[in-house]
Amino acid sequence: MSIFTPTNQIRLTNVAVVRMKRAGKRFEIACYKNKVVGWRSGVEKDLDEVLQTHSVFVNVSKGQVAKKEDLISAFGTDDQTEICKQVGNSCSIANPNNHL
Template identity: 45%
Template sequence: VRDAMPAGAIKTPLNQRRHDNISIVSVERCGKRFEVACYKNKVMDWKGGAEKDVSNVVQVDRVFANVKMGKFSAKADLQKAFPGKSEEQIILEVLEKGTSQVNTMEREFHRDKLIKQIAHTAAEMCVDPWYHRLFTGRIIEKAMEQLGFSVKPAVAVKAQALEVIRFLKAEGMSVERACMKFAVTFPTLEARQQMRSWVRNHSHKMMSRITSLWCLRQRMEPEVA
């Protein structure tokens, strides 16, 4: 015999889906509010261009009038506010032009992620001039924190990585931009010899930071019988 439900117990309908662990992007048009339910920590990646797949951003492929209540927007309202557009196109437009509320935890998560991206990018672009060794991303990240480098969410990662290198050097850290290395592949042995001759004749005109030319591979054409 099934036990009787205690008095005052609350039953949750099995067909009800609660939208509580989400990030809402919304836009207002024609006196109506249109919302899209997204995964947390994904909206800023989408707006910043780090995330390209919309299926990794949107939880439900529908436009809502109220996400928390689970109320979808009426088709008449969608066509009035977005004439001639499908619901998929409307979702993309809401993501592009809509606004979202970012809580403190989400903001800190994206800031820490941006710091790590900048630090690892800067580490790949610089070396220790005394030992000619690359820095690890953790060393650059720790130096950024200790010396008080402030990141800018609206600026590209590569641009900030270059700024980090200049900043660390100005603060007295032993750091230099890494020299570029490149490989040249020649179709024949004759072409390789011609290139070597050209380098010997023009080495005095080449940039001082290019220290050597690495001929790593030689692809020989098969002999014709």
């Protein structure tokens, strides 16, 4: 008996989930934990080195991407990179591997 492993799923490793609550909804981005600290302190300048993906999620662990309408109502734009910068500067970091 073999175990079926889906080939279309991307597993995020060494992930830190950065959360921000705005307009009554929670938004999350997937980052590298050690890079987020550097980004906030100003040491890391390249956002591509911090983010695992340039997508804004409602739930990173389930892979639920935020809706365009929710992004526009909360942030006034649907530019994923700009929203990632705003969420990245928020103060809530969680590691889903630690089940916080």
